[in-house]
Amino acid sequence: MAQAHTAHDGSHGSYSAYLIGFVLAVILTVASFAAVMTHALSPGMALAALTVLAVVQIVVHLVFFLHLNTSSEQSWNLMCFIFAAASVIVIIGGTIFIMHDTAINMMSR
Structure with a gap:
């Protein structure tokens, strides 16, 4: 057993x-x-x-x-989390930028 x-x-x-x-x-x-x-x-x-x-x-x-902390055992987990958070911020920020830019250009006509 x-x-x-x-x-x-x-x-x-x-x-x-x-x-x-x-x-x-x-x-x-x-x-x-x-x-x-x-x-x-x-x-x-x-x-x-x-x-x-x-x-x-x-x-x-x-x-x-x-x-999740800053210890040496957690360094890869922390780096993966930071990369994932940065990716999400870039994707969401880019989407908002594109939507805003499109709305501005469509409303000006």
Whole structure:
């Protein structure tokens, strides 16, 4: 019979780290809903607040749940993530640029 793998190799977080990540994620989610539902901010400020909260929540998920850090063991994972994020930014940015440029040229006629 095969034995179950029970060794803890240190690459996974502890229960307290998962709990901290979960609590931070819940707080950031509630803050996002509060920024929109209370109408305390102008639409532009609400969009800026949502953007900042979303970026912080992405970082929380990457650090606490995906265990992405700057250690030497994680260097390839970090480089792959940065490349993927840059690719997505270029694709989305290019698409928005093309759509905006097309709209400007079509509306001028």
